[in-house]
Amino acid sequence: MSTGPQLIHTAPPRERNWLPLGIAAGVVLAVALVIVVSQHGHSKPAVAAINAPLDPYAASLPITNLVMSESSNLAGGKVTYVDGHIANKGSKTVTGISVQVLFRNVANEVAQNETQPLKLIRTREPYVDVQPVGDAPLKPGDERDFRLIFDPVNQDWNGAYPEIRILQVKDE
Secondary structure (H helix, E strand, O other): OOOOOOOOOOOOOOOOOOHHHHHHHHHHHHHHHHHHHHHHHOOOOOOOOOOOOOOHHHHHOOEEEEEEEEEEOOOOOEEEEEEEEEEOOOOOOEEEEEEEEEEEOOOOOEEEEEEEEOEEEEEOOOOOEEEEHHHOOEOOOOEEEEEEEEOOOOOOOOOOOOEEEEEEEEEO
């Protein structure tokens, strides 16, 4: 025997618990803050202006025999190497060289502008190993091979040899 339609009692609406959502938002903000703070201390070195003045001693340090090569890194990106030869034709012993390297695009505009210390090639076998100029100073009359490493080069680069400018020379 039926007693008629049964009424379904619904539970009274409960108030939403905002605590888990607040904790999740706090964790995301904390992680973002840690990333921003950690990246602030590891920013790239300052890039010199394109028309930055050359070091007066730069004329005594001719760069010749440029050769470029590429390889891939473990992350699947490309690493570009610029190898060359530098001679000290002046009268000072050089303990450091800072160069500006300008990569251009097809319109001959600067696509990438990097300033980095010149590194001398110490050994070529079993792999190319480089060292700062200060570890093996360039005395007057010395000539050495060097390597500059770029990871990565801007994809707008036209593939031509970059312009290398000597911005700063340290001497004894």
